[in-house]
Amino acid sequence: MHAAHDDFYDLVIVGAGPIGLTLANLLGPSGLKVLVLEKLDALIDYPRGVGMDDECLRVFQAVGLAEKVVSHTTPHQWLDFRTASGKSFALVRPQTDVFGWPKRNGFIQPLVDRVLFEGLSRYANVNIEFGVEVLGFSEESDGVVVKVEDSSRGQRNVRCKYLVGCDGGRSIVRKTAGIEFGGQTESTRWLVVDLERDPIGVPNAVLVCDPARPFVSIALPHGIRRLEFMVKKGETEEEVTSQAGLHRLLSRVIPSPASAHLIRSRVYTHHARIADDFRKGRVLLAGDAAHLMPVWQGQGYNSGIRDANNLAWKLALVLSGKCDDRLLDTYTLERRAHAKAMINLSTTVGRIFSPTSRILAKLRDVIFSMLNWLPPVRDYVVQMRFKPMPKYEEGVVVPSARSRGASPVGKLFIQPKVRNGDQGIQKLDDVVGNGFAIVAWATNPWDYLTDDAKRAWERIGGKILVARPDTEFEFSTSRVGDNATLVGDMTHQLKDWFSITDVAAVVLRPDRFVAIACGPQELSGAIEALAAKLHIAQKAGD
Structure with missing residues (x-):
């Protein structure tokens, strides 16, 4: 620099x-x-x-x-929603790492x-x-x-x-x-308080949904504690950030506010x-x-x-x-x-989770208590499946009717650990690199590409990975061709993914989203369609 x-x-x-x-x-x-x-x-x-x-x-x-x-992270952080009395009514506790990393991290x-x-x-x-x-x-x-x-x-x-x-x-x-810049600004304000030498010490994040004054307590790395309190109507920023105001609010969560080590306090508004x-x-x-x-x-x-x-x-x-x-x-x-x-x-x-009406808060607590008796619904919350995942219906994607069930096109691809020759065991993205890549199961699709598709693929600097069961790795090393990299499917996640989607090859964009999903013999037409979506500039003489 x-x-x-x-x-x-x-x-x-x-x-x-x-x-x-x-x-x-x-x-x-x-x-x-x-x-x-x-x-x-x-x-x-x-x-x-x-x-x-x-x-x-x-x-x-x-x-x-x-x-x-x-x-500088705390992996697998839980998010615990509690009633005013301290009873947990919803717990988000994801443990999946399908994309190669913990799903929630402080x-x-x-x-x-x-x-x-x-x-x-x-x-x-x-x-x-x-x-x-x-x-x-x-x-x-x-x-x-x-x-x-x-x-x-x-x-x-x-x-x-x-x-x-x-x-x-x-x-x-x-x-x-x-x-x-359309939208709205919420009328409620929140006070953020950051403390060092964490005076609470318990891990994870807790949202206490008390209609009298909701507050949040979050354990962060390196002994930092984040506390957030809803500011009531009529309270000024000067009032809640004063020493007396801070001590009054902190007394809800720690026994000795005067001895807490303050980093900063600030009022903000939700937008x-x-x-x-x-x-x-x-x-x-x-x-x-x-x-x-x-x-x-x-x-x-x-x-x-x-x-x-x-x-x-x-x-x-x-x-x-x-x-x-x-x-x-x-x-x-x-x-x-x-x-x-x-x-x-x-x-x-x-x-x-932050209604100021006690009636609405009570109704919410009852509903969530009932949902806990329904395992599918409980798991939906616990594994954070309610979070909208990016799915590109338009843009740099080539829709395909070939996959079974919901199409993987436009979705983020998985990232398991794989075997990569002399490099040993790596996360898939580290083998793919930061460009376009074909990831295919069993077969090197280059053998089926037309000359036009090959030229388009080379123009954008694409590479090819062939995945096979790890048990085949030693025997298959020299049998995928010089223009492809063989990876061993150590965890069976790639086999399962290709089995569930019922496709044999995907084209990954540099951001790891699936642009194409099809069979090896269908790949040429799909790559030419992708080239059109990319608006690839033609070289002189093409």
């Missing part, structure tokens, strides 16, 4: 929060010139988001930083942000500047001119081909682009808003700049990381000249619907 010596970049990212830093890390290996601008003088050093899911950790794995990130955001920031030092093509405020921008036919100001260089213009606003709910990028479009010309939005959601499901942070994961590979293909910029239209098409679903879920959960 070096100081910028010129003012022209392929991409400018506004905002050095987790979304901007993740996007920059995803684009680092591309060699594109990327500039991250942050108006603050340093990274924010206080906790904000506290919940990280398996999809998010999988993205950090893709940028080679997951092992450093996990040292984490310390400033420390993870630091890992992402330091990760940029690997890339000479990525620059970051602090203390630089974006004043506005104008779009030209071949790029964007961004007007910025900082104390050392004064006002200047930065030119780029594309601009991405990762600059939060008050995004100057979104406002300047004139993109509407449920989403941009009408995530793209306008050469300007794109990600994270809170594109959507804001209540904190009840801890998905604001994770949804922003999904944005970065969806957008990065598309920008890389467009900026490298491999694909036409119509590919970027699929970003809104794919991401907005899921972000809206997460907003709706978070809003609904908040209304269920």
Whole structure:
């Protein structure tokens, strides 16, 4: 990471929060010139988001930083909903790791942000500047001119081909682009209190749904405790954040508030808003700049990381000249619907678990007590199956009627551990790499591809993995062809997946979503259809 010596970049990212830093890390290996601008003088050093899911950790794995990130997480965190009397009426306790990582994790955001920031030092093509405020921008036919100001260089213009606003709910990028930000702001406010040297010490997260004053208690890594209390009507921020106000609220959960070690306290308001479009010309939005959601499901942070994961590979293909910029239209098409679903879920959960009416609270407790007697419903809650998973019906996907049951196209692919020759045992994504890949069961589909399909596949740098039972690995090593990598299915998860879906080959996008699912002999037509969806630029002479 070096100081910028010129003012022209392929991409400018506004905002050095987790979304901007993740996007920059995803684009680092591309060699594109990327500039991250942050108006603050340093990274924010206080906790904000506290919940990280398996999809998010999988993205950090893709940028080679997951092992450093996990040292600041608490895996398999339970979420316990309790009545005012302390009785548990709903317990979310997911233990699955189908995507290669624990489904719920507590984490310390400033420390993870630091890992992402330091990760940029690997890339000479990525620059970051602090203390630089974006004043506005104008779009030209071949790029964007961004007007910025900082104390050392004064006002200047930065030119780029594309601009991405990762600059939060008050995004100057979104406002300047004139993109509407519809939705609502909840009337309720919450006080966040972060304590070090955890005075409670019990693991996991507890939501005490007391209609008199709901509150949340969350154990975080490194001995940090997050407490959140609903602020009542008529209470001011000055009142609840005063020493007397804090001691009064903390006394509900700890016996000696005066001896607690305070990191910070702050009042915030829940928002449920989403941009009408995530793209306008050469300007794109990600994270809170594109959507804001209540904190009840801890998905604001994770949804922003999904944005970065969806957008990065598309920008890389467009900026490298491999694909036409119509590919970027699929970003809104794919991401907005899921972000809206997460907003709706978070809003609904908040209304269920924090009613201020004692009658409604009692009715909720009775209903959930009855549901606990229904194992399928109980498991639906415990395993977090209520969380809407991204499913792309349109965009860079090729629908197929070949699979049995629900089609896997548009869904995130599984990530089991596999055997990979001299590399030993690895997670599947580490074998796949960060580009397009065909994962096929038993047969190398290259043998069935037409010349046109082969050219399209090579144009986007795709690779091929052939999965077979691990028992066949030694015998099969030299029998899949030089253009494919053999992996041993150690856990039988790949065999089971292909058995359930009744397909033999899938094409994975760089973000690990299934773009195609079919048989080896059907793959050529599907790859040519995918090339059209990608708007692959033709080489001279083709």
